[in-house]
Amino acid sequence: MHSANTFDVAIAGAGPAGTSAAIRLALHGARVLLLEEKKFPRAKLCGEFISPECLAHFQQLGVIDQIIAAGATLLGETVFYSARGYQVAVPSEWFTSGATALGLSRSEMDQRLLERAKAVGVVVLENAHATGPLLEGDSVCGVNVKTSAGTSDYRARITIDATGRTRALARHFDRHHRRSSKRKRGLVAFKAHLENTRVTPGACEIYFYASGYGGLSGIEHGLSNLCFIVSASEVRRRGSDPDRVLQEVVMQNSRAAETLREARLRSPWLSVSLEGFGRKTLTPVNGLLTIGDAASFIDPFTGSGMLMALESGEVVAETIVSRPGILRDAQTVELIAEDYERRYTSRFASRLRVSGLLRRAAFVPYLAETAILFFGASTRLRRKLARATRHANQQKARASLS
Numbered sequence: 033m034h035s036a037n038t039f040d041v042a043i044a045g046a047g048p049a050g051t052s053a054a055i056r057l058a059l060h061g062a063r064v065l066l067l068e069e070k071k072f073p074r075a076k077l078c079g080e081f082i083s084p085e086c087l088a089h090f091q092q093l094g095v096i097d098q099i100i101a102a103g104a105t106l107l108g109e110t111v112f113y114s115a116r117g118y119q120v121a122v123p124s125e126w127f128t129s130g131a132t133a134l135g136l137s138r139s140e141m142d143q144r145l146l147e148r149a150k151a152v153g154v155v156v157l158e159n160a161h162a163t164g165p166l167l168e169g170d171s172v173c174g175v176n177v178k179t180s181a182g183t184s185d186y187r188a189r190i191t192i193d194a195t196g197r198t199r200a201l202a203r204h205f206d207r208h209h210r211r212s213s214k215r216k217r218g219l220v221a222f223k224a225h226l227e228n229t230r231v232t233p234g235a236c237e238i239y240f241y242a243s244g245y246g247g248l249s250g251i252e253h254g255l256s257n258l259c260f261i262v263s264a265s266e267v268r269r270r271g272s273d274p275d276r277v278l279q280e281v282v283m284q285n286s287r288a289a290e291t292l293r294e295a296r297l298r299s300p301w302l303s304v305s306l307e308g309f310g311r312k313t314l315t316p317v318n319g320l321l322t323i324g325d326a327a328s329f330i331d332p333f334t335g336s337g338m339l340m341a342l343e344s345g346e347v348v349a350e351t352i353v354s355r356p357g358i359l360r361d362a363q364t365v366e367l368i369a370e371d372y373e374r375r376y377t378s379r380f381a382s383r384l385r386v387s388g389l390l391r392r393a394a395f396v397p398y399l400a401e402t403a404i405l406f407f408g409a410s411t412r413l414r415r416k417l418a419r420a421t422r423h424a425n426q427q428k429a430r431a432s433l434s
């Protein structure tokens with residue numbers, strides 16, 4: 033008999049990583065607790081470009097019809113524009129033949145996934161802030177949670193940190209946390225929804241400019257999402273005013289100047305500072321696993337962060353259910369970290385390496401220009417590079433909207 037506060041798996045964070053893991057584990061019969069500090073639906077800073085491989089995940093998770101019904105825009109290609117207007121296109125079908133990318137706000141997408149988690153029996157607590165891990169000896173055995181009613185402890189055999197780049201649980205074990213945050217790149221990201229843009233229908237457009245890049249693409253209700261990254265020093269120089277940063281930095285890109293000239297804001301600006309990219313400590317302590325951005329933050333120009341979140345939810349769920357004794361046998365909990373590290377590395381290491389190399393060009397205008405001209409000249413090379421930012425097996429997966 034289970035007590036009300038005891039679960040097989042406790043997951044903090046209900047972004048795509050947390051809900052993907054929660055739904056898959058619940059469908060395998062696990063008792064799952066999912067904690068989310070916000071009340072959904074909520075806006076989220078993101079480019080809202082949903083890579084075509086995500087459709088296969090939505091199908092497996094049982095939300096594909098709901099996502100399409102929410103009004104997602106079909107995005108057949110991504111077009112990269114250098115500051116001076118050179119362009120290179122990457123068709124969405126290079127990633128998964130027969131599928132298209134989607135544009136949909138995170139408030140809609142995340143809400144659909146959360147509703148599905150509730151429907152398959154996950155115990156969901158919103159407005160529930162995971163304040164820290166519960167410790168038993170040197171292992172994590174659950175999570176402490178703060179709500180408006182007070183604080184509570186929830187015990188679980190496995191605890192998963194899916195809180196995104198904040199790593200709300202894992203960071204308690206990050207010895208170098210203070211030092212690494214001093215070494216941050218000094219970038220700020222902004223996002224807003226716009227009307228009246230001149231983005232090409234069916235395209236996600238990426239603009240490079242001095243000190244960063246941004247993306248513009250259609251979402252639901254005829255709106256566009258504009259999301260961009262700029263160095264913190266450029267932002268400070270403009271009094272941290274997003275409208276000035278847009279006019280004076282982003283619109284230095286000739287294509288952005290054209291598509292955004294008559295655009296009007298339809299949402300407040302969201303902003304967040306970025307503290308670096310790449311892989312973090314995956315399994316910081318016995319009993320605690322990380323997924324999604326809490327595990328690795330892939331560069332946004334790849335348009336694959338949500339895909340990695342959905343996939344890492346799948347990898348963690350597969351790892352847990354592959355050991356039937358996991359929810360009873362303490363030894364299995366110890367072994368699972370090793371197993372998870374192995375599976376995760378085989379799935380993600382290569383694309384994180386490729387993205388890290390491309391990042392060097394993304395923040396240096398003449399390199400971005402050269403890369404666009406170089407890859408523009410060869411469809412074969414371009415296709416190869418685009419696919420290197422994904423997992424090989426994903427490209428074989430098919431998902432159709434019909």
Ligand SMILES: Cc1cc2nc3c(=O)[nH]c(=O)nc-3n(C[C@H](O)[C@H](O)[C@H](O)COP(=O)(O)OP(=O)(O)OC[C@H]3O[C@@H](n4cnc5c(N)ncnc54)[C@H](O)[C@@H]3O)c2cc1C
Nearest residue numbers: 045047048049069079080081162196200324325337338341
């Ligand atoms: C500028 C920018 C543009 C991007 N554009 C794209 C794009 O176009 N396409 C794409 O695929 N990816 C994009 N990404 C990446 C994408 O947003 C992330 O990879 C994705 O959101 C990761 O999902 P996640 O579930 O790991 O984390 P998140 O989506 O960050 O979800 C984490 C959840 O945890 C909750 N949470 C946080 N702390 C706590 C706590 N203590 N207790 C309880 N809950 C908590 C949060 O409220 C949130 O709901 C972009 C990222 C940035 C920064």
